[in-house]
């Protein structure tokens with residue numbers, strides 16, 4: 284073991300091989316505090332060549348590597364097990380922007396770049412990098428790619444996969460695959476890029492990427508509207524999609540119960556809509572034309588929504604600071620849940636045509652079988668993606684409640700998801716949290732194909748084993 288640490292130090296320098304408990308501690312527990320592990324060392328490489336050398340050392344010694352970015356993932360994918368034999372390979376020092384190609388509208392960058400820093404770098408050159416999520420101040424592009432993160436702009440720009448044109452990956456054998464071409468068309472056989480995106484560190488280590496950039500919108504309007512039920516909410520989405528088409532860049536849903544929790548922990552983020560409506564919808568329109576053009580369009584659509592009784596109230600943000608407050612309301616629900624204590628997350632997608640049926644039936648079943656629970660249902664409604672989270676009844680210890688009820692609640696929710704032809708992971712991935720559920724959900728053929736891929740690319744099973752799929 285001593286020899287191994289010396290080999291790591293020979294590649295990185297001793298200060299980038301963390302072995303002391305207090306130095307390793309920040310890398311060992313996940314954001315939700317649900318998973319905690321031990322590690323032989325935390326390795327902090329600066330270059331792709333260093334990553335390749337470290338992987339070769341690990342492969343030769345059968346040492347398991349857990350790749351890690353900002354460690355904000357929700358499925359325990361970046362947390363090691365309890366053996367103390369695995370190493371964490373954290374990419375945070377690989378944070379260089381390699382190039383912004385203005386003609387190609389692409390940015391080439393290293394895996395450890397923080398998402399918010401990428402957005403800012405792009406904006407400084409009049410470009411939009413559209414990936415946006417609540418953890419953007421600490422998650423990294425490598426982690427976003429490895430989880431195929433979604434967020435609030437998917438409706439218009441797609442998820443991380445849709446934004447990626449090229450990758451650089453260190454394979455399980457320590458070879459470097461350079462796929463850093465910024466091409467929008469490339470039909471040269473199997474799509475290796477798409478194989479690594481969403482593989483959660485189980486097939487290779489993403490060290491760099493070429494990502495798409497877009498022209499920066501010059502006008503943006505954000506509004507909060509009240510709807511009485513899920514049917515009118517979906518009808519409202521259809522209306523906005525028809526009238527605003529590609530100008531619609533955000534359509535997020537928050538239920539009354541979600542916002543009540545927000546208000547409890549963040550009273551400054553109280554809902555400006557009157558009378559705590561059953562559903563509060565955050566809608567954003569963006570355009571490259573004048574402010575007035577979008578404002579007028581928004582007004583016309585809202586008027587139509589009022590006259591057809593789809594909405595009962597609306598507040599349009601009249602400046603950037605108010606628009607930011609609306610977004611904070613939406614993003615703070617996760618933080619309010621964390622403040623409230625342990626909770627059960629269900630990150631699911633349902634076809635929009637089945638969404639009303641899913642919510643009505645599942646809500647009723649949950650309330651009947653688990654009286655008093657709070658259904659913290661919110662999410663990216665425009666993508667059919669609900670965060671259908673469950674919090675313990677008020678006054679009941681959340682940990683005790685989850686211990687007793689997590690399994691039956693999850694079985695109920697996932698059975699409903701299957702009935703509606705949905706997915707048990709919309710954007711957060713699988714990690715160790717959903718490892719067991721994946722098999723049943725994907726079906727035997729898909730599961731075997733996934734195992735074959737894992738065996739082919741990582742035959743020694745040293746890259747993040749027992750995450751996503753076990754072989």
Ligand code: FAD
Pocket residue numbers: 314349350351352353354355356357359360361374394415416417418421422423424425426427428429430431432433434435483484485487488489490617618710711714747750
């Ligand atoms: P980590 O958590 O470090 O890692 C995640 C997985 O990727 C692990 O399996 C890890 O092994 C692997 N990995 C990390 N880096 C690499 C690499 N370079 N190469 C190979 N594998 C790697 N997610 C959404 O999709 N949408 C949201 O709206 C959203 N909102 C969030 C809000 C909050 C407040 C928080 C805390 C999280 C949110 N997330 C969201 C979840 C999380 O931020 C995303 O999954 C994010 O993409 C993870 O990035 P990370 O750098 O933190 O990755």
Ligand code: 2HG
Pocket residue numbers: 417434613614616617620628629630662663670672
């Ligand atoms: C979001 O959309 C994130 O805010 C977090 O994906 C969802 O807390 C959650 O379950």
Ligand code: ZN
Pocket residue numbers: 433434662663670710
């Ligand atoms: Zn989300």
